[in-house]
Amino acid sequence: MKLPPYAEVLGLEIEPSDGAPVLVMPFADDVVGRPGFLHGGAISGLLEMAAIVALDHALAGESGGRIKPVGVTVDFMRGGRDKPTRAAGRVTRLGTRVANVEATAWQDEPDRPIAAARMNYLIVRG
Amino acid sequence: MLPAVPDPLQRPPMGFDIRAFATHRFGGHGGRLGITYHDHGEDWAELALPYAPDLVGDPERGVLASGPIITLMDMATSLAVWSKRDRWVPHATLDLRIDYLRPATPGRTVIGRGECYRLTRAISFVRGQAHDGDPEDPIAHVAGTYMNTEVQP
Numbered sequence: 001m002k003l004p005p006y007a008e009v010l011g012l013e014i015e016p017s018d019g020a021p022v023l024v025m026p027f028a029d030d031v032v033g034r035p036g037f038l039h040g041g042a043i044s045g046l047l048e049m050a051a052i053v054a055l056d057h058a059l060a061g062e063s064g065g066r067i068k069p070v071g072v073t074v075d076f077m078r079g080g081r082d083k084p085t086r087a088a089g090r091v092t093r094l095g096t097r098v099a100n101v102e103a104t105a106w107q108d109e110p111d112r113p114i115a116a117a118r119m120n121y122l123i124v125r126g
Numbered sequence: 127m128l129p130a131v132p133d134p135l136q137r138p139p140m141g142f143d144i145r146a147f148a149t150h151r152f153g154g155h156g157g158r159l160g161i162t163y164h165d166h167g168e169d170w171a172e173l174a175l176p177y178a179p180d181l182v183g184d185p186e187r188g189v190l191a192s193g194p195i196i197t198l199m200d201m202a203t204s205l206a207v208w209s210k211r212d213r214w215v216p217h218a219t220l221d222l223r224i225d226y227l228r229p230a231t232p233g234r235t236v237i238g239r240g241e242c243y244r245l246t247r248a249i250s251f252v253r254g255q256a257h258d259g260d261p262e263d264p265i266a267h268v269a270g271t272y273m274n275t276e277v278q279p
Contacts, residue, residue: 004182004184005185006191006194009158029153029154030154030155031154031158032155033156034154039154039200040222041155041198041200042155042197044192044222045191045194045197069192071224072196075221076222
């Protein structure tokens with residue numbers, strides 16, 4: 001999957017993985033909020049991209065479809081430090097009209113997330 | 127076209143100088159996105175996010191990604207908190223929810239208005255809307271909370 005232009009602003013790369021694709025965002029001036037920490041908006045952008053990649057992955061297994069974001073809720077658990085951040089999405093339900101997707105971002109250990117998001121998408125099929 | 131920006135120097139002096147803050151502190155991700163000050167009041171602040179092709183999340187339609195909108199609203203609601211507290215305090219975003227009411231129109235500057243509607247010692251409650259020209263036809267609605275990290279709950 002080709003990532004949209006905003007993913008380039010975040011410096012995202014897709015990391016090979018056995019399961020759902022993992023996105024990596026390097027720490028850089030362009031994604032900083034308060035000095036030394038990631039901007040919450042950049043973390044949210046990373047989570048959104050991870051969700052879209054996961055959903056695209058799931059839809060590719062079916063007949064495909066366009067997605068329209070309805071809403072997102074982001075919980076911020078830890079400050080994002082000066083190191084690479086990874087994120088992966090998980091489609092919790094793929095219906096005919098709506099997809100529910102979760103995404104988690106972490107730095108050191110996947111079970112110590114720095115942020116997590118729940119997203120709802122409308123799916124326009126055919 | 128943006129509405130004319132009121133002159134903040136005409137406003138009464140405040141303990142938190144939002145204009146100076148906005149001029150000197152928008153580095154990092156907000157600076158990369160080109161976010162600038164637009165307007166403010168006692169418990170609200172407006173910032174502007176100019177359209178740019180590299181902020182697009184849906185190349186087919188040219189619609190902005192949600193990351194830049196969330197960044198804009200995070201910053202506008204933070205400024206609203208500091209305006210209402212009348213001073214800068216260190217705070218951390220606990221959660222932010224955003225509803226996408228409609229896609230932003232490609233090419234248009236997005237105005238994000240953040241409002242702080244409730245303060246406790248530890249928590250600031252915020253909400254806001256983003257529009258791309260007509261405040262009556264918003265593109266997004268947000269609600270969120272911040273924790274003031276300088277006090278013990």
